[in-house]
Amino acid sequence: MHRPSRSSAAVAAAVASLLILPAAPVAAYNADHGDRIVSARPASFTPHVMDGAVTAITQVGNRVIVAGTFTKVSPSATYSNTADDVTRNRIFAFDATTGAIDTAFNPNLGGSANSLATDGTSIWVGGSFGSVGGNTAIKRVVKLSATGAVVGTFRSVPNSGVNEVVYQSGRVYIGGSFTSVVSGGVTSSRRALAALDPTTGATLASVNVPFTGVYDPNNNGGGTTNIKRFDVSPDGSRLAAIGNFATVGGLPRVQLAVLDTSGATATVAAWATDRYDRAHNNCATAFDTFTRDIDFSPGGDYFV
Numbered sequence: 001m002h003r004p005s006r007s008s009a010a011v012a013a014a015v016a017s018l019l020i021l022p023a024a025p026v027a028a029y030n031a032d033h034g035d036r037i038v039s040a041r042p043a044s045f046t047p048h049v050m051d052g053a054v055t056a057i058t059q060v061g062n063r064v065i066v067a068g069t070f071t072k073v074s075p076s077a078t079y080s081n082t083a084d085d086v087t088r089n090r091i092f093a094f095d096a097t098t099g100a101i102d103t104a105f106n107p108n109l110g111g112s113a114n115s116l117a118t119d120g121t122s123i124w125v126g127g128s129f130g131s132v133g134g135n136t137a138i139k140r141v142v143k144l145s146a147t148g149a150v151v152g153t154f155r156s157v158p159n160s161g162v163n164e165v166v167y168q169s170g171r172v173y174i175g176g177s178f179t180s181v182v183s184g185g186v187t188s189s190r191r192a193l194a195a196l197d198p199t200t201g202a203t204l205a206s207v208n209v210p211f212t213g214v215y216d217p218n219n220n221g222g223g224t225t226n227i228k229r230f231d232v233s234p235d236g237s238r239l240a241a242i243g244n245f246a247t248v249g250g251l252p253r254v255q256l257a258v259l260d261t262s263g264a265t266a267t268v269a270a271w272a273t274d275r276y277d278r279a280h281n282n283c284a285t286a287f288d289t290f291t292r293d294i295d296f297s298p299g300g301d302y303f304v
Helices: none
Strands: 054-060 063-068 072-074 091-095 113-118 123-127 141-144 162-168 171-176 180-183 186-189 193-196 226-232 238-244 256-260
Touching: 063 113, 063 123, 123 171, 162 226, 171 238, 180 193
Parallel strands: 054 113, 113 162
Antiparallel strands: 054 063, 063 091, 113 123, 123 141, 123 162, 162 171, 171 193, 171 226, 180 186, 226 238, 238 256
């Protein structure tokens, strides 16, 4: 499971696909397992989240990492007994074989977590949290070891929330509502999308394509420019993003854009669609964006 399902009332019936160059095989750490069918019966030993919501799940080795807005979890066998609830603020881990809650994994996020990424060893968390383990200098994006310890050599602070974090091809990509990122004391202008060095958190100059504007300026003020979700193809050559925006890199790209990330500098790809602009849809004006999620196929030859 990569992300929870979205309410059908808030989702327009829209699917887009993109053909790109053949991609390398999916790396072993990809937790989506999109090339196989899940079992008919869910596992009966997994823990229970007792409040809030789950927004992201990934796996590192035999640990399953779960993130969201919750503050309490419970062992599978004793979920009806509140005395057995375990405090876990927005992130916890459990054993993939037994379902046992990891008693040592406890980063203690001071606010919601929206996304998880991994390179098979470390974990990056993106969200709107304002502290990690009580440290208010770490916010909105953090790198953790597989045991949940903060990796202090990685420091990057966006000035607003992170909705998505993706690790691919030696880059940590973040997307959200931010307009700048502070890394190593240096502030870099980045509108809704940035790429970070996975070791230091330094903002990479190779990805600097601004997302600007809003889907519908006449819709209750238009909301806030943001990337809601994005994904990077398995070979790292394409990034597809959705959200509330009207232009990308100065080109018209309403709610959906594709970047070419194969070269030394990311650029806006030639592929485009007007399927999501106001002139070509009848979605309710109550939504600042009606695109909700996006993923590349395991082979990287299309996205949905």
